[in-house]
Amino acid sequence: MRLEVNGIHFSYGRRRTLSGISFTAGEGKVTSIIGPNGSGKTTLLKCITKILKPSQGVILLDGQDIAGMEYADLARRLSYVPQGTTVPFPLTVFDAVLLGRRPYIRWNVSQSDQEITARTLVLLGLEDLSFRYFNELSSGQKQKVILARALVQKPELLLLDEPTSNLDIKHQLEVLAFLSSLARKENIAVVMIVHDLNLASRFSDQIILMDGGKIHASGSAGEVIVPFHIEKVYGIQAVYHADSGKPYMIPVDLQYRKEQ
Numbered sequence: 146m147r148l149e150v151n152g153i154h155f156s157y158g159r160r161r162t163l164s165g166i167s168f169t170a171g172e173g174k175v176t177s178i179i180g181p182n183g184s185g186k187t188t189l190l191k192c193i194t195k196i197l198k199p200s201q202g203v204i205l206l207d208g209q210d211i212a213g214m215e216y217a218d219l220a221r222r223l224s225y226v227p228q229g230t231t232v233p234f235p236l237t238v239f240d241a242v243l244l245g246r247r248p249y250i251r252w253n254v255s256q257s258d259q260e261i262t263a264r265t266l267v268l269l270g271l272e273d274l275s276f277r278y279f280n281e282l283s284s285g286q287k288q289k290v291i292l293a294r295a296l297v298q299k300p301e302l303l304l305l306d307e308p309t310s311n312l313d314i315k316h317q318l319e320v321l322a323f324l325s326s327l328a329r330k331e332n333i334a335v336v337m338i339v340h341d342l343n344l345a346s347r348f349s350d351q352i353i354l355m356d357g358g359k360i361h362a363s364g365s366a367g368e369v370i371v372p373f374h375i376e377k378v379y380g381i382q383a384v385y386h387a388d389s390g391k392p393y394m395i396p397v398d399l400q401y402r403k404e405q
């Protein structure tokens with residue numbers, strides 16, 4: 146699936162939040178959206194999922210304008226995992242993940258729905274938690290279960306708002322490596338918001354750096370995670386290195402100290 150975001154603007158009331166956002170995300174590729182708090186990242190994902198309606202611009206999925214698509218149709222093509230998703234009533238992990246099959250379930254759960262659920266639990270290493278109650282899990286375990294629930298939907302476009310925010314460093318690496326290999330193997334377009342610039346650098350094919358509701362820079366990690374852009378947008382000083390051609394950075398100080 147090819148996602149094309151074309152010149153979108155969005156305002157909450159009279160406050161302009163997104164201005165002229167354009168980018169494409171391709172199948173088999175991981176696109177990371179980075180940028181300071183309040184720069185409009187979540188608002189952008191909500192426009193792509195049709196939770197919010199842009200005042201201008203179009204969003205196309207394989208050339209089809211989402212404005213004219215039914216929500217049920219959209220749900221079969223894309224999965225969105227917002228921040229802090231929970232399961233509202235007591236459900237086992239297995240049932241919570243099975244709920245992700247909802248766009249495909251007619252009046253009863255099929256054997257294939259159950260098999261896809263079981264396979265996905267194994268894929269994410271969650272099989273031992275299958276019969277535990279979701280609300281009794283740790284935040285990191287919950288985050289993986291929510292990801293599994295998004296995957297059983299068999300999306301062509303996967304939108305994730307900080308998918309690793311509750312995970313320890315090993316699980317961060319594991320989940321992002323899993324997502325990038327899943328994108329390639331299953332030809333899914335993954336678009337995710339990430340705060341950790343080094344993880345974004347390592348696992349993304351494309352990075353979009355937002356600032357004040359606009360795209361400040363976009364391109365490969367080597368083009369975006371550079372002092373010129375990062376100092377300007379985040380107002381910090383950092384030390385930059387490269388590891389297998391991918392930049393990584395260590396923030397060392399606030400920008401204003403340099404200016405004093």
Ligand SMILES: Nc1ncnc2c1ncn2[C@@H]1O[C@H](COP(=O)(O)OP(=O)(O)OP(=O)(O)O)[C@@H](O)[C@H]1O
Binds near residue numbers: 157181185187
């Ligand atoms: N429901 C809302 N009503 C009014 N303003 C909102 C609403 N949601 C977000 N905003 C404002 O829109 C701006 C962009 O918010 P958004 O959540 O898109 O930023 P973000 O880049 O995802 O931030 P963060 O990194 O902190 O999650 C912020 O100034 C925020 O206060």
